[in-house]
Amino acid sequence: MNVADKKRLLREMLFARRFEERCYEAYVERKIGGFLHLYPGQEACAFGVMEAARPGRDYVITGYRDHVHAIKCGADPKAVMAELFAKETGCSRGRGGSMHIFDVEHRFMGGYALVGGPFPLAAGMAKAIKMKGDDDIAICFLGDAANNQGTFHESLNMAALWDLPVLYVCENNLYGIGTRIDRSTAVVEQYKRVDAYGIPSAQVDGQDIEVVFKAAQKAVKHVRSGKGPYFLELLTYRYRGHSMSDSNAYRSKDEEKMWSKRDPIIMLRDRLIEAGEITKDDYKAMDTEILDQIEDEIIAHAESSPEPKVQELEKYTLAENDPWVRGGRN
Amino acid sequence: MAELMYWEAIRRAHDEEMANDPLVICMGEDIGMAGGTYKATQGLYDKYGAERVIDTPISENGYTGLGIGASFLGVRPIIEIMSVNFAWLALDQLFNSAAKVRYMSGGQLEAPVVVRSPGGTAHQLGAQHSARMEKVFMGIAGLRVVTPSNPRQAYGLLKSAVRCNDPVYINEHELMYNLKGEVPDEEYFHPLEGSEVAREGKDVTLFGYNISVHWCLQAAETLSKQHGIEAEVVDLYALSPLDRAGIRASVGKTHRAVIVEEAEAPVGVGSEVMAIINEECFFELDAAPVRVSAANVPIPYNHTLERAAIPKVDDVVAAVRKMFGK
Numbered sequence: 223m224n225v226a227d228k229k230r231l232l233r234e235m236l237f238a239r240r241f242e243e244r245c246y247e248a249y250v251e252r253k254i255g256g257f258l259h260l261y262p263g264q265e266a267c268a269f270g271v272m273e274a275a276r277p278g279r280d281y282v283i284t285g286y287r288d289h290v291h292a293i294k295c296g297a298d299p300k301a302v303m304a305e306l307f308a309k310e311t312g313c314s315r316g317r318g319g320s321m322h323i324f325d326v327e328h329r330f331m332g333g334y335a336l337v338g339g340p341f342p343l344a345a346g347m348a349k350a351i352k353m354k355g356d357d358d359i360a361i362c363f364l365g366d367a368a369n370n371q372g373t374f375h376e377s378l379n380m381a382a383l384w385d386l387p388v389l390y391v392c393e394n395n396l397y398g399i400g401t402r403i404d405r406s407t408a409v410v411e412q413y414k415r416v417d418a419y420g421i422p423s424a425q426v427d428g429q430d431i432e433v434v435f436k437a438a439q440k441a442v443k444h445v446r447s448g449k450g451p452y453f454l455e456l457l458t459y460r461y462r463g464h465s466m467s468d469s470n471a472y473r474s475k476d477e478e479k480m481w482s483k484r485d486p487i488i489m490l491r492d493r494l495i496e497a498g499e500i501t502k503d504d505y506k507a508m509d510t511e512i513l514d515q516i517e518d519e520i521i522a523h524a525e526s527s528p529e530p531k532v533q534e535l536e537k538y539t540l541a542e543n544d545p546w547v548r549g550g551r552n
Numbered sequence: 553m554a555e556l557m558y559w560e561a562i563r564r565a566h567d568e569e570m571a572n573d574p575l576v577i578c579m580g581e582d583i584g585m586a587g588g589t590y591k592a593t594q595g596l597y598d599k600y601g602a603e604r605v606i607d608t609p610i611s612e613n614g615y616t617g618l619g620i621g622a623s624f625l626g627v628r629p630i631i632e633i634m635s636v637n638f639a640w641l642a643l644d645q646l647f648n649s650a651a652k653v654r655y656m657s658g659g660q661l662e663a664p665v666v667v668r669s670p671g672g673t674a675h676q677l678g679a680q681h682s683a684r685m686e687k688v689f690m691g692i693a694g695l696r697v698v699t700p701s702n703p704r705q706a707y708g709l710l711k712s713a714v715r716c717n718d719p720v721y722i723n724e725h726e727l728m729y730n731l732k733g734e735v736p737d738e739e740y741f742h743p744l745e746g747s748e749v750a751r752e753g754k755d756v757t758l759f760g761y762n763i764s765v766h767w768c769l770q771a772a773e774t775l776s777k778q779h780g781i782e783a784e785v786v787d788l789y790a791l792s793p794l795d796r797a798g799i800r801a802s803v804g805k806t807h808r809a810v811i812v813e814e815a816e817a818p819v820g821v822g823s824e825v826m827a828i829i830n831e832e833c834f835f836e837l838d839a840a841p842v843r844v845s846a847a848n849v850p851i852p853y854n855h856t857l858e859r860a861a862i863p864k865v866d867d868v869v870a871a872v873r874k875m876f877g878k
Binding site for chain 1 (some may be wrong): 574603607614615617620621624625649657659660662693696708712715718741744745814
């Protein structure tokens, strides 16, 4: 990772942070409805892993905390915000919402709201990749709490059994909604749980993007070389509650303060400042530019976009004009 | 035209579709080396290999989800779930992922996956191996549900289902795999929507699907010979979407309807068909529609009780006679 990469990633992560914070405000303004699960604090996970992979080409799937992963894959932030605003210009045509961001063109294969649901879907995408003989990989980002679902064990068993090219990335933010990991999970160290399936794994600091990147490079190399799945555990922390309806009262201020000192953006920023690569003013200017861009381009686009037409309520339920519905083309 | 057994017809459809498209795979428990519990995939493992004829672990939700994920990238999986009772474990992936992904992605992603599974009451299999769950599947938007009553349909519906871009659930029947019937020698694709008139009649319509079509046909013979009532039998091979036009046409002709289902009555195929008749054919009716359904009990092990739990041909005859006051 060279200096130019680090500077770019600093900008990308800061953009993601400001994007998510603006989502929070829009939710409070009632411009965004439903459930909203935000990402601040965990940015180094998505950006570090995807930086080591091929964004837009490797297939990515995740859970409901999905906006930032989509953007890193190449989704237009305007379309993501418009989706949150439930507009027809949204990346899922206003039918998906926060938990169902999709951008298949950039191989972001979706956010799914059923905890653990993406595990087998990722293995299936890897099966398809393998059948086609491509060197792409499937990457499945999910939180630590998803690992207690049966789908985790069923999928890892199959992925290992059949040497499928899938990278499982566990963003371990220590909480499943409001339940701390040691109160829900017998073996707290998630990377150890996959030993049962003979899957190689690693646990690293998920706040330091350079550490994440390095670990992900190794993981991606393993998976892409045809050696089967890999499991990467990233220790991280979300600043906000699980969702907007979560008052976040279950965590101590001391704990939150401790983690805020290990902010992935601040850490990278300070490193670049210390190395003399950027100044504090550069950073401030960049931040202002991002905030303006979000307001002037992204929010403005979402605000001014039309809603889906009620006449198209049933569109996308079933394939349109599928000849096999009528028994073929004749 | 060759006579094939139901399982042979399904096997032929698998074979032809796998030969036609290298991205068609089949997967399920014991379907590979062992050839499938009901022989529906017999010989395919040797012909197409372990990568395409996949013996899965006993992990229904996991492998169904895996098939769905593969379908996102253009693979066409035919997933066999050995018994519909086990399919319950896969409902999360089938309902939450496959059936919804086109809609919630705004049309970007589709899951062209086929899930086949037998249901029904066979011979003393007990409560947990005798489920009739088609009514649950047909209530899910985004999922097609078909249920073949004969080898021709079993063959043609699977062929169309594999090529259709929607997820399709095929409800088979444990007692029907050895049923013989004519299947066209040439390639044949059965429509995934609609219904078939299995017997023409003018006095009453008997609506059946899957095994109950055969009960209806037998009842129609008895009604004709012994009571002078000519029953039309409509085979609702597509349960979702249901053929409203076909239901309307037949009730418009006979003005009476009996719906025969092997499942319990509550929230069933019968109640759905009755609702359609009520909504669309009310002024055509000469009598209130009637359901002939199973007792609302888990299927018992005892053979006598088991037979008593599900409808019989005599029950269909009795229901029609009562309707005519005979």
